[in-house]
Amino acid sequence: MTVHDGGSAPLEKRRGDPERILTLTDGVFAIILTILVLELEAPNLSSGQSLLSSLEEMLPTFAAFVISFMLVGMYWVGHRDMFLNVRLVNRDVIWLNLLFLLPVALIPFAASVLGDYPSRAAALHFYGAVLIVAALMRTGLYWYLARHPGLLWEPFSTKSRRFGLWVAAGPLAVYTTAILLAESLPRLSLLLYAALPVLYFMLITFLRSDSRTRSEADDFS
Numbered sequence: 001m002t003v004h005d006g007g008s009a010p011l012e013k014r015r016g017d018p019e020r021i022l023t024l025t026d027g028v029f030a031i032i033l034t035i036l037v038l039e040l041e042a043p044n045l046s047s048g049q050s051l052l053s054s055l056e057e058m059l060p061t062f063a064a065f066v067i068s069f070m071l072v073g074m075y076w077v078g079h080r081d082m083f084l085n086v087r088l089v090n091r092d093v094i095w096l097n098l099l100f101l102l103p104v105a106l107i108p109f110a111a112s113v114l115g116d117y118p119s120r121a122a123a124l125h126f127y128g129a130v131l132i133v134a135a136l137m138r139t140g141l142y143w144y145l146a147r148h149p150g151l152l153w154e155p156f157s158t159k160s161r162r163f164g165l166w167v168a169a170g171p172l173a174v175y176t177t178a179i180l181l182a183e184s185l186p187r188l189s190l191l192l193y194a195a196l197p198v199l200y201f202m203l204i205t206f207l208r209s210d211s212r213t214r215s216e217a218d219d220f221s
Helices: 011-015 019-038 051-057 059-083 091-105 107-116 121-147 158-169 171-181 186-209
Strands: none
Touching: 019 059, 019 091, 019 107, 051 059, 059 091, 059 107, 059 121, 059 158, 059 186, 091 107, 091 121, 107 121, 121 158, 121 171, 121 186, 171 186
16 A cells, blocks of 8 residues: 655655654764763872872773764764765665664774773774774665665766775774784774874875865765
């Protein structure tokens, strides 16, 4: 039975509206960023302890917060850029989007572990593993949309599709390297996680300034 709504769009068309996916996704990202900042608490000073020394003890937690905040922000920007070209969604896109949100929602927990054990290889491995799954899910979602041009306002060209997949999957190399270095060089491993959002921004800025890649890079913030 076809359901109509007093002259409004048919049910199938309303099901394909991406607005609810975007509302849910933006809400989840907002909650994730809020949870991250809630990990920061004013220090409770013990007898004879100075505020400065207490704040210094919090540096690993603060570093994990800043790194995670920027990485979550990077994933939100990527999702925003991706869905600017999405005209319709289907059941597959809905579930792929949820699977993308699953590892992203774990980042606050991984950041909490990293803040408590910043030099432990296991904490760095776990943090990297969560980010790898997030990058894989984002890449899968982008790949699916690129392969279904009927869902888009404008189909991706071959060059744009390759560029987009490279941008989505590129962080995997950084995360993998950080995991491999975690045992022997934990500080460098942590630095790689911190550097990724900066490298991403610098790379997109550079590619936008190059006439050979400007049209593809303009699709990314």
